[in-house]
Amino acid sequence: MREYLKFYIDGRWVEPAVAKTLDVINPATEKPAGRISMGSAADVDAAVKAARRAFASYSQTSVEERIALLERVVAEYQKRYADMAAAITEEMGAPAALAQKAQAAMGLGHLQTALAVLKNYHFREERGTTLLVKEPIGVCGLITPWNWPVNQIACKVAPALAVGCTMVLKPSELSPFSAQVWTEILDAAGVPAGVFNLVNGDGPTVGAAIASHPEVDMVSFTGSTRAGVEVARNAAPSVKRVHQELGGKSxxxxxxxxxxxxxxxxxxxxxxxxxxxxxxxxxxxxxxxxxxxxxxxxxxxxxxxxxxxxxxxxxxxxxxxxxxxxxxxxxxxxxxxxxxxxxxxxxxxxxxxxxxxxxxxxxxxxxxxxxxxxxxxxxxxxxxxxxxxxxxxxxxxxxxxxxxxxxxxxxxxxxxxxxxxxxxxxxxxxxxxxxxxxLMAPFGGFKQSGNGREWGDHAFAEFLEVKAVLGYVPKA
CATH class of the missing domain: 3.40.309.10 (Aldehyde Dehydrogenase; Chain A, domain 2)
Structure with missing residues (x-):
């Protein structure tokens, strides 16, 4: 039985504000495979504040520093690859071969893709006398589903880390084991305190608290169209950016x-x-x-x-x-x-x-x-x-x-x-x-399948703001 009763906030494993747990059911056996704590708005607030503090310094890191960080994350992921696959099999009943060759592989693939994109990405461009700068948007709330758990975590966290954002992740409470392994990987890789934070919980409580928090600058959500509408509704009063990857009937x-x-x-x-x-x-x-x-x-x-x-x-x-x-x-x-x-x-x-x-x-x-x-x-x-x-x-x-x-x-x-x-x-x-x-092809939908794109270089844009500095280049 796995017991993951603490949250990862500000670089430490901490007790939840309120003691409340949930059994995680192995769908192949219909029996509990582990237990997690369920977070509250207070836990989200603590995580967001940690991310806000960390943003001041992490947003100013150099591309070279972030490349080195992602390289360490890739190396740690490779060390824990078998653990990741086993966690996915246990939490969602994925066949062992699928977990190893597809599910866990996608997590590593998104990390490696973000690393490759970062090495060649242009954050600055001069147009005449104006400088265009792409800057990290800020604190990001990331809400991920259970069906491709680490794939969806990686395709959000990797580009957010690459461009200099800080973040709070809420994975699905149905498949939290892979998120725990992922967090341990980032911790071992030396991600600075507060840059990445994990709070487990459900959508109506933790998800809503993330989407509505005034100090969250953007929220990236993957899940059903119905839930995506609620995320957008909760985010609207603070006019934050909302990225959604929703349903399909292809x-x-x-x-x-x-x-x-x-x-x-x-x-x-x-x-x-x-x-x-x-x-x-x-x-x-x-x-x-x-x-x-x-x-x-x-x-x-x-x-x-x-x-x-x-x-x-x-x-x-x-x-x-x-x-x-x-x-x-x-x-x-x-x-x-x-x-x-x-x-x-x-x-x-x-x-x-x-x-x-x-x-x-x-x-x-x-x-x-x-x-x-x-x-x-x-x-x-x-x-x-x-x-x-x-x-x-x-x-x-x-x-x-x-x-x-x-x-x-x-x-x-x-x-x-x-x-x-x-x-x-x-x-x-x-x-x-x-x-x-x-993995370099943009992934996202038209109509009620969402807004924005993930994967490859298009994913970076979701986590960036564009600043125009007029008169940056003096007139000749």
Whole structure:
């Protein structure tokens, strides 16, 4: 049993202002795996004040000093890599291979990317007689989710550290173990006191206190659109910058000339990965009506070949995060069927032989149109919805018929035709033919999928203010 009952504030592990704890449930066993303290507004205030004090000096550090700091963080992360992967497996039931090769790897990848960007980033530019300076925005409140825990921590903390900001992190109370390991890494790397602070807790208490705190200059939030609205509402009175990476219901258009076996299989696997708990998962697959039966047969085979089981079993899919999430997924599947969806693979209930643990059957549903609830709502489980289309124009229209716009996917063999479809999709990131992830590519959404961008050099801008110094260069 892990016990993480202290918060990291001003470079020290401190007792919470009010003693209140929460059991952290391992979703594979449905039993407590550890215990954390739940913070209060008083803890947030202490952390913010520490970050404000630290900002005075840390914001003035040189690029070379921050490069050296990030290099130390990378080295410490590499030492604790196995610990990070184990923490992620225990807190969210991620299969061991996924935790090691993807989840923990993304944390390290964002650190290394921020380090590479910092080495070549230009914080100053002269335009005529004016100097433009990019300066750290100040104290940042970082609120992260449970589905890719250290990925979301790293893609916020790394650029914030790189540009000279100080910060207070609230990780998800459902997956706090990886945040604890992350904090230990930063402490061992010698991050100056007050630059990074950790307060555990829930959204309505700690998250709201961070978003509304007058001494927090910007808040970066990743989570549901509903929660993102609350963060923005709490932040509004102090007119702070709000960065949001929110929900998605990403279309995956399989063009008529695509390699169907490859494209459909890749689409199914992408949805099932991480138990479907990825905001950019291609959860709506659009296929030509005349090839619908072919696509469904391929999707059925791919879903049924997806193994589900305990994190240490070698299965490719583990449980979803909680009983609440399992219930939500089941409710949406049932509602979808009531509205006319047909089960192609999987369906309601738990997989055979997995009565303990929050396991969901890898599910494929086919619907007549985009109005079915399983084509509208973000399910956040291993559930794929397949929709037919008659023309490519209709496919694009269906793809864009969503309040979300985080990601979109398109597959085809005609390169120019595929690119033209990609250009018409209203999403922050469009993937052509199952391209590999690119940590330098900006990540963020259109519409209700959020504001701003993370990853690579675009992430730096979220944590910077631009100052114009007129007359900096004297006239000749």
């Amino acid at each position: 279309p995956n258009i399989i063009l008529p000339d695509a390699d169907f076996k490859r494209a459909v299989t890749a689409g199914v696997r992408s949805v099932m990965s991480n138990s479907g708990q990825s905001c950019n998962a291609p959860t709506r697959m659009l296929v030509p009506r005349e090839r619908l039966d072919e696509a469904l047969a391929i999707a059925k085979a791919a879903a049924e070949a997806t193994t589900v089981g305990a994190p240490d079993s070698g299965a490719s899919v583990g449980p979803v995060i909680s009983a609440t999430q399992w219930d939500k997924i089941q409710t949406l599947i049932h509602k979808g069927i009531e509205q006319g969806a047909t089960v192609v693979a999987g369906g309601p209930g738990k997989p055979a032989g997995l009565e303990t643990g929050y396991y969901v059957k890898p599910t494929v549903l086919v619907v007549k149109d985009n109005q079915n609830i399983v084509a509208r709502e973000e399910i956040f489980g291993p559930v794929l919805t397949v929709l037919p289309y008659d023309t490519v124009d209709e496919a694009v229209a269906i793809g864009n018929d969503t309040p979300y716009g985080l990601a979109a996917y398109v597959s085809g063999t005609d390169v120019e035709a595929t690119r033209r479809v990609a250009s018409r999709l209203r999403a922050g990131q469009v993937n052509i033919n199952s391209a590999a992830p690119d």
